[in-house]
Amino acid sequence: MLEYFKRLYAKDSLSFYEEVEKSLKNKRRMFIVTANPETFSYGEKSENFNKLLLDQKTTLIPDGIGIVKAARMLKFNVKERITGIDLATKLLEICNKNKYKLCLIGAKEEVLQSLIAIINKNYPNIKLGTCENGYINNKDSYFEKIKKEKPDVCLVALGIPNQEELIYKHIEKFEKGVFVGVGGSFDVLSGSKKRAPKLIQKMNIEWLYRIIKEPKRIKRFYNNNVKFIFKVKKLKNL
Numbered sequence: 001m002l003e004y005f006k007r008l009y010a011k012d013s014l015s016f017y018e019e020v021e022k023s024l025k026n027k028r029r030m031f032i033v034t035a036n037p038e039t040f041s042y043g044e045k046s047e048n049f050n051k052l053l054l055d056q057k058t059t060l061i062p063d064g065i066g067i068v069k070a071a072r073m074l075k076f077n078v079k080e081r082i083t084g085i086d087l088a089t090k091l092l093e094i095c096n097k098n099k100y101k102l103c104l105i106g107a108k109e110e111v112l113q114s115l116i117a118i119i120n121k122n123y124p125n126i127k128l129g130t131c132e133n134g135y136i137n138n139k140d141s142y143f144e145k146i147k148k149e150k151p152d153v154c155l156v157a158l159g160i161p162n163q164e165e166l167i168y169k170h171i172e173k174f175e176k177g178v179f180v181g182v183g184g185s186f187d188v189l190s191g192s193k194k195r196a197p198k199l200i201q202k203m204n205i206e207w208l209y210r211i212i213k214e215p216k217r218i219k220r221f222y223n224n225n226v227k228f229i230f231k232v233k234k235l236k237n238l
């Protein structure tokens, strides 16, 4: 797990957004993984996920507060959280400003349609390419279409680990483009789900808000976060 911490982006969010924008301007390719404790535990469980996290071409950003706190405990100098939802919002702004092409994969059909309507209204310069919901079996087929469209940005909202594995499987087909797995961001960006109020975000207890809103998350939280804390403590004592 230490290897994952070493690979975390350590500067502030503004610097990161600038790097992403530069990468887009220079038509480079970027695969961004938004890391939280669940991400690291998938890496430890799955050989393929471990490979994608350690790939030099993958950029790992600290999405969850658990990752930031753990990194600091282990003496890694990680500046702040850079969340998937903030990154997705920033990417919409960048795409709108530069008239970039955007593809959207994932979420339920009605969520996706609401998001498309919001993009058409609030980000009118974005050129939308493939937009498909995340509930068909053969999601690889989407990438055959996307490959021909050569998008600047592709947001994949299928949840971990599917979104990262799908991107990683196909990314070599692309010469340029920013590809990110954004979890439940489409639900929030479309207005289908509310993000925690600003104060709760500031207090770094957004995770608690999500559990209270969706109690079925508790098992997932326990399995990934509680075990994660023990592992980090062990690493700290090495």
Ligand code: UDP
Binding pocket: 106, 107, 108, 133, 134, 135, 157, 158, 159, 160, 182, 183, 184, 185, 186, 187
């Ligand atoms: N999802 C999907 N296809 C699936 C399973 C999930 O498109 O087969 C979508 C789901 O609708 C949601 C997102 O993936 O929009 C995952 O959201 P979740 O809140 O679990 O992600 P988190 O932000 O917690 O990683």
